[in-house]
Amino acid sequence: MVTVGIKEVARRAGVSPGTVSNVLNRPERVAAATRSRVEQAIRELGFVRNGSASTLRAGQSRAVGLVVLDVGNPFFVEVARGVEDVVSDRDHAVILCNSGESPEKETRNLRVLAEQRVRGVLITPAGDDVSGLGRLRERGVAVVFVDHSASGDVCSVAVDDVAGGELAVRHLIGNGARRLAFVSGSKAIRQCGDRRRGALRALETSGLPPGTLADVVVPEMNAHGGQHAARTLLDEGLPDAVFCANDLLALGVLRVLLQAGVRVPEDVALIGYDDIEFSSAAAVPLSSIRQPTYQLGKIATELLLDECDDPDGHAHQQIMFQPELVVRESSG
Amino acid sequence: MVTVGIKEVARRAGVSPGTVSNVLNRPERVAAATRSRVEQAIRELGFVRNGSASTLRAGQSRAVGLVVLDVGNPFFVEVARGVEDVVSDRDHAVILCNSGESPEKETRNLRVLAEQRVRGVLITPAGDDVSGLGRLRERGVAVVFVDHSASGDVCSVAVDDVAGGELAVRHLIGNGARRLAFVSGSKAIRQCGDRRRGALRALETSGLPPGTLADVVVPEMNAHGGQHAARTLLDEGLPDAVFCANDLLALGVLRVLLQAGVRVPEDVALIGYDDIEFSSAAAVPLSSIRQPTYQLGKIATELLLDECDDPDGHAHQQIMFQPELVVRESSG
DNA sequence: CGGCCTGGTTGACACGTTTTAATTGGTTCG
DNA sequence: CGAACCAATTAAAACGTGTCAACCAGGCCG
Numbered sequence: 223m224v225t226v227g228i229k230e231v232a233r234r235a236g237v238s239p240g241t242v243s244n245v246l247n248r249p250e251r252v253a254a255a256t257r258s259r260v261e262q263a264i265r266e267l268g269f270v271r272n273g274s275a276s277t278l279r280a281g282q283s284r285a286v287g288l289v290v291l292d293v294g295n296p297f298f299v300e301v302a303r304g305v306e307d308v309v310s311d312r313d314h315a316v317i318l319c320n321s322g323e324s325p326e327k328e329t330r331n332l333r334v335l336a337e338q339r340v341r342g343v344l345i346t347p348a349g350d351d352v353s354g355l356g357r358l359r360e361r362g363v364a365v366v367f368v369d370h371s372a373s374g375d376v377c378s379v380a381v382d383d384v385a386g387g388e389l390a391v392r393h394l395i396g397n398g399a400r401r402l403a404f405v406s407g408s409k410a411i412r413q414c415g416d417r418r419r420g421a422l423r424a425l426e427t428s429g430l431p432p433g434t435l436a437d438v439v440v441p442e443m444n445a446h447g448g449q450h451a452a453r454t455l456l457d458e459g460l461p462d463a464v465f466c467a468n469d470l471l472a473l474g475v476l477r478v479l480l481q482a483g484v485r486v487p488e489d490v491a492l493i494g495y496d497d498i499e500f501s502s503a504a505a506v507p508l509s510s511i512r513q514p515t516y517q518l519g520k521i522a523t524e525l526l527l528d529e530c531d532d533p534d535g536h537a538h539q540q541i542m543f544q545p546e547l548v549v550r551e552s553s554g
Numbered sequence: 555m556v557t558v559g560i561k562e563v564a565r566r567a568g569v570s571p572g573t574v575s576n577v578l579n580r581p582e583r584v585a586a587a588t589r590s591r592v593e594q595a596i597r598e599l600g601f602v603r604n605g606s607a608s609t610l611r612a613g614q615s616r617a618v619g620l621v622v623l624d625v626g627n628p629f630f631v632e633v634a635r636g637v638e639d640v641v642s643d644r645d646h647a648v649i650l651c652n653s654g655e656s657p658e659k660e661t662r663n664l665r666v667l668a669e670q671r672v673r674g675v676l677i678t679p680a681g682d683d684v685s686g687l688g689r690l691r692e693r694g695v696a697v698v699f700v701d702h703s704a705s706g707d708v709c710s711v712a713v714d715d716v717a718g719g720e721l722a723v724r725h726l727i728g729n730g731a732r733r734l735a736f737v738s739g740s741k742a743i744r745q746c747g748d749r750r751r752g753a754l755r756a757l758e759t760s761g762l763p764p765g766t767l768a769d770v771v772v773p774e775m776n777a778h779g780g781q782h783a784a785r786t787l788l789d790e791g792l793p794d795a796v797f798c799a800n801d802l803l804a805l806g807v808l809r810v811l812l813q814a815g816v817r818v819p820e821d822v823a824l825i826g827y828d829d830i831e832f833s834s835a836a837a838v839p840l841s842s843i844r845q846p847t848y849q850l851g852k853i854a855t856e857l858l859l860d861e862c863d864d865p866d867g868h869a870h871q872q873i874m875f876q877p878e879l880v881v882r883e884s885s886g
Numbered sequence: 887c888g889g890c891c892t893g894g895t896t897g898a899c900a901c902g903t904t905t906t907a908a909t910t911g912g913t914t915c916g
Numbered sequence: 917c918g919a920a921c922c923a924a925t926t927a928a929a930a931c932g933t934g935t936c937a938a939c940c941a942g943g944c945c946g
Contacts, residue, residue: 239902244904272610294632572896
């Protein structure tokens with residue numbers, strides 16, 4: 223490995239290593255003539271700064287971590303785009319980690335991020351045990367929750383999932399549904415729990431008993447899980463309407479129902495959550511609950527970097543967006 | 555920032571820093587009793603190794619870079635899963651970068667990866683200028699091309715896109731299509747060029763003139779681009795069949811055609827490429843060309859890490875998979 | 887009993903950068 | 917004319933870890 227360091231550049235340009243460092247980090251402090259001589263030496267030698275040494279010396283890197291539940295879910299991809307845009311504007315980098323809804327993988331990811339000495343972490347927690355994050359914060363790493371509301375001493379950016387669930391189910395009931403199913407992942411996932419509570423609240427408002435809502439829990443919140451759920455529903459008797467905790471589930475449910483000859487929405491109404499791009503292009507265009515996804519990532523990152531830049535003057539904020547009902551054919 | 559380092563652990567465990575380092579890196583060399591004492595100290599102090607210092611000293615990190623054209627494309631997400639699985643098996647990390655098909659963003663990403671001193675880079679190049687990668691390789695960073703075939707002195711894992719394009723168009727012609735359109739991104743993208751050449755070859759085999767294939771080029775290879783292309787087609791007169799360079803484009807095309815009252819496949823047949831999960835769930839289930847996506851990522855990573863572990867004994871390989879035609883209703 | 891091996895452990899140095907205080911050479915001011 | 921100052925630059929000291937030669941205590945063999 224050919225390693226050309228700052229001091230070889232210095233020798234070539236006839237200056238001291240310190241000056242090269244200044245050219246790199248505070249160009250205004252070095253005379254124009256010297257600067258251009260150094261810059262030329264850098265080009266000629268193909269020097270690229272060693273980020274590790276830099277980070278080591280500085281005590282922290284110019285990177286933030288983003289830990290999401292599922293990189294395969296377009297919802298998180300859109301969040302990531304929001305993060306990426308802000309982060310690269312501020313000349314930082316983002317390390318994207320996937321927890322796959324597994325607390326163990328999440329812990330592993332956080333350890334890697336801690337080792338990398340990231341300035342901060344954006345995370346959608348996989349479980350409700352946030353003690354690992356507490357330890358991270360004690361070490362001076364800023365943390366912002368994404369799509370997850372938090373209490374007063376930490377920033378968070380979320381969407382009101384209870385309201386979303388209520389919106390979805392109120393809509394289904396309004397269209398005449400009396401027996402409902404809720405398809406979701408593990409109840410340990412907050413989003414699922416909240417959306418379910420919203421659903422129950424809608425039932426209550428309409429004077430329907432809570433037993434009206436049958437729970438179908440699947441191991442993975444993707445299309446595969448949805449297909450699994452649909453087969454369960456077919457076995458155990460179809461409801462009037464199905465509310466899925468996200469669009470991937472709904473797409474999976476839809477596919478199996480159609481294959482089985484069930485008409486949507488005539489026989490069974492269907493609504494998803496997240497309003498990902500593919501939903502409107504589905505076999506039966508999918509009703510859904512829309513969230514300001516890109517904004518979620520963008521604002522979370524701004525909060526995070528603000529906290530990093532001024533840890534003391536920073537006031538923690540909990541931001542809560544409202545979701546929006548999008549009606550398409552599947553619940554027509 | 556509370557920084558507990560290796561030497562505080564050493565003091566607490568009553569050993570030297572060197573021994574702590576050994577516990578971390580070559581546990582077998584240290585006596586069981588000492589090791590457990592050190593491990594306890596680590597737990598008690600909540601020590602986490604400083605990755606920067608580690609990579610600085612070692613000269614390289616335990617990370618590889620993955621540069622893809624579009625993180626929003628499920629094709630690359632699936633590739634990334636393959637990469638991630640292998641990489642984490644071998645106790646490495648992956649830094650995911652998105653070039654968005656832009657050579658400038660690609661260059662920026664490569665610089666960041668070079669600064670991080672990654673062991674290797676997996677990349678689907680955005681343009682055909684690979685000189686930046688050459689410089690990277692000179693510095694001892696292993697490079698493997700993903701979904702891109704290469705010449706003898708570098709590893710690559712690809713799928714035969716010419717064959718895929720031929721497969722798709724032969725199928726369309728076989729179903730009676732005589733006037734065809736090819737929807738794709740910039741011709742600078744190799745995948746597009748190859749698939750188009752395959753399409754032309756299929757025309758030739760069937761004795762149709764090359765002019766039979768109308769090109770529609772869009773700036774972005776996603777659903778948005780597809781919608782744009784469909785509007786162009788509607789304006790300029792519909793062909794018998796449309797071949798899209800990927801499924802996202804095809805889904806966008808499909809949506810606009812259906813909205814305009816065009817029947818698929820009766821009026822226009824449609825086929826995409828990649829066979830992403832959503833294609834089979836589309837309004838009209840989409841015919842497509844399937845690629846061994848996960849395998850692509852997995853095998854590329856294995857080649858990369860093999861090269862890293864034994865740079866001299868390593869023999870560069872160019873692996874080429876064959877794609878597969880998947881017929882669904884859209885081209886029925 | 888002395889030399890030799892072996893498994894365990896140590897100490898000190900090096901990795902490449904940033905930063906701080908110190909040092910230049912030059913200029914202005916009292 | 918000396919002092920005080922300024923801008924530009926330098927030298928040296930960190931940052932936390934990995935490595936490697938050296939060292940040490942036993943045990944074994946001759």
